[in-house]
Amino acid sequence: MTDKKIPTLHDVVTAFHEIFPPALAENWDASGLVLGRKDAPVPTVGFAVDATVKTAAEAAERGAGLLITHHPLLLRGASFLPDTDYKGEITHTLIEARCGLLGAHTNVDSAPHGTNEAFMDMLGISEREVLADDQSVEVNGSQVQVGIGRVGQLPLPMTLKELAEKIADFLPATAAGLRVAGRADTQVQKVALCTGAGDSLFKEALKSGADVYITADLRHHPASELRENALIAGGPALIDxxxxxSEWLWMDGAAQLLTERLADRGFTISTYISDLNTDPWDFTVSTGQISGSASTR
Structure with missing residues (x-):
């Protein structure tokens, strides 16, 4: 029986970035290694959508040598990191536990096997195109199309309500669930998708000819304008x-790919996917039932 060979932080980060190249990140992003000594051993890698006080404590409790989060802790920066500030508390918790922190944000949104690809997989859409910022790049020796968002056809048409229910079945539970704009019985098949905040891509969603646009964090004015214009010129239904x-689904596949890539180099790691709900909302209170909005035919 051979001893397990534990990778260093450098080994793990190198392998991860081969799968999700940092060069794919948007120029405003802050993806990359935030904390950690590159020669530190990493027997366990944790994955979470957000770096929070609880996901950091979980990483420490589980003996992780690296916590990979989709949203970078320092995306908006910090001038001071005392433990009286939540970013400071996270930083101190991880350093004291000898756990590194890696942010993997828009490079994961754009890449194969990333957030958008994982969502399309769950929809059963195998043939897809890039919604925005389409480019051909070399990843792992192959030319692939990358960019933000995806567009594709559902295997079979379904009603808007059926699609929303399908999505609700595979997403993790959250207080607000899904918000839907459009008639429940509308038949949809062509889907445009942008995981995370996506109302900046309404023009691209319209141009794609999609029947429905699935995204998150939709604001009143952009969504209202899109739906009002749809009354005149047509346009997609919305699932918010x-x-x-929306950005939780990619982690299982990423953990498997990372494990396999390191195994090919003789390394053994364990991984876990945090099941902590880091959605900021706790509950909703209905203000009453409605039959539909004025922006729906």
């Missing part, structure tokens, strides 16, 4: 997900 939930 939790930002957290």
């Amino acid at each position: 997900c939790s930002h957290f939930a």
